[in-house]
Amino acid sequence: MEIKAYAIQKEGGRLEPYTIERRSPGPDDVLIELMYCGICHTDLIIGNNEGGLADYPVVPGHEMIGRVAEAGANVSSVAVGDLVGVGCIADSCRSCPSCDSGDEQYCEQGFVLTFNAVTGDGEKTFGGYSTHYTINERYVIKMPEGLDPASAAPLLCGGITVYAPLKRFGAGPGKKVGVLGLGGLGHLAVKMSKAMGAHTVMMTSSPGKVEDAQKLGADDVLLTSDKDNLNAHAFSFDLIINTISANHDVNAFLPLLMRGGNMCFVGAPQTPISLVVSNLIVGDKLMSGSLIGGMPATREMLDFCAQHNVTADIEMIAIDQVNEAWDRIEKNDVKYRFVIDLATLA
Ligand SMILES: [Zn+2]
Ligand SMILES: [Zn+2]
Numbered sequence: 001m002e003i004k005a006y007a008i009q010k011e012g013g014r015l016e017p018y019t020i021e022r023r024s025p026g027p028d029d030v031l032i033e034l035m036y037c038g039i040c041h042t043d044l045i046i047g048n049n050e051g052g053l054a055d056y057p058v059v060p061g062h063e064m065i066g067r068v069a070e071a072g073a074n075v076s077s078v079a080v081g082d083l084v085g086v087g088c089i090a091d092s093c094r095s096c097p098s099c100d101s102g103d104e105q106y107c108e109q110g111f112v113l114t115f116n117a118v119t120g121d122g123e124k125t126f127g128g129y130s131t132h133y134t135i136n137e138r139y140v141i142k143m144p145e146g147l148d149p150a151s152a153a154p155l156l157c158g159g160i161t162v163y164a165p166l167k168r169f170g171a172g173p174g175k176k177v178g179v180l181g182l183g184g185l186g187h188l189a190v191k192m193s194k195a196m197g198a199h200t201v202m203m204t205s206s207p208g209k210v211e212d213a214q215k216l217g218a219d220d221v222l223l224t225s226d227k228d229n230l231n232a233h234a235f236s237f238d239l240i241i242n243t244i245s246a247n248h249d250v251n252a253f254l255p256l257l258m259r260g261g262n263m264c265f266v267g268a269p270q271t272p273i274s275l276v277v278s279n280l281i282v283g284d285k286l287m288s289g290s291l292i293g294g295m296p297a298t299r300e301m302l303d304f305c306a307q308h309n310v311t312a313d314i315e316m317i318a319i320d321q322v323n324e325a326w327d328r329i330e331k332n333d334v335k336y337r338f339v340i341d342l343a344t345l346a
Contacts, residue, residue, distance in 0.1 A: 029075070163297070250263065250275060
């Protein structure tokens with residue numbers, strides 16, 4: 001079926017109206033009428049071919065919320081009319097140990113991204129800057145009651161990205177968690193860490209963000225540009241969630257971890273970072289990384305957010321404002337996530 005979308009046609013191009021072909025839903029598929037799609041920085045990285053991964057035309061978008069318009073004969077987890085979400089994962093091998101354990105993001109065959117990827121059947125995936133999405137039931141999540149659908153959209157990528165390491169590394173009462181970088185990921189990490197009961201410290205280099213961090217619920221704000229301030233927090237953090245995607249000096253922050261503490265990377269600088277290894281050796285410290293989350297963890301994260309009333313702070317835009325939104329993301333000028341109202345595309 002023919003679907004309205006916005007695509008970048010070639011390197012250096014802008015997003016413009018484009019018609020795509022989506023498969024009609026098979027017996028295991030769900031056809032979703034999309035309502036909202038968040039704009040994640042990964043859309044820009046791939047759409048602008050920053051990592052050389054773009055396969056044009058690119059229809060970005062991987063934080064999708066909509067209603068089930070059609071459900072195939074075998075579909076049992078959702079029904080027509082249900083509010084559902086789709087994140088980064090459109091498909092995976094469904095038989096490797098990672099898929100078996102519900103960690104489809106670590107599928108040994110590589111998971112199929114919901115945009116700019118190719119499925120096992122050779123079908124190219126087009127993302128959520130479009131009116132409809134067809135996808136296997138396994139990768140669709142019925143949204144829990146009580147979450148505002150527009151501000152919940154960014155949870156499908158940004159939210160699970162920070163929830164997974166907070167959960168895995170034990171954020172909770174009695175723990176001190178630092179969140180490095182206040183953007184789309186950082187603002188959700190502060191809200192979730194706080195909701196988990198951890199003492200949550202926003203770590204930022206901009207004095208202008210102190211008040212914002214407090215509004216988001218941070219117990220404390222650490223201005224990283226101030227050496228005395230850093231020294232005052234030495235050897236005190238159980239966990240630092242590092243959301244910074246620009247190259248930066250991690251050696252300035254490792255001394256803040258307590259013995260056995262862990263810095264987990266969820267933002268990916270495009271160039272190598274340098275490490276003074278003694279910063280790990282002294283104090284038995286760890287560095288780690290985490291990539292989104294599988295379907296069970298994403299369901300759990302959404303339930304957690306519904307229970308604790310956690311959603312993204314968003315700026316809603318119409319589809320024809322999407323290029324301007326991308327320009328503003330490049331300048332870090334958004335608090336904290338753009339969400340496209342896809343009624344403006346329909
Ligand atoms: Zn993303
Ligand atoms: Zn697999």
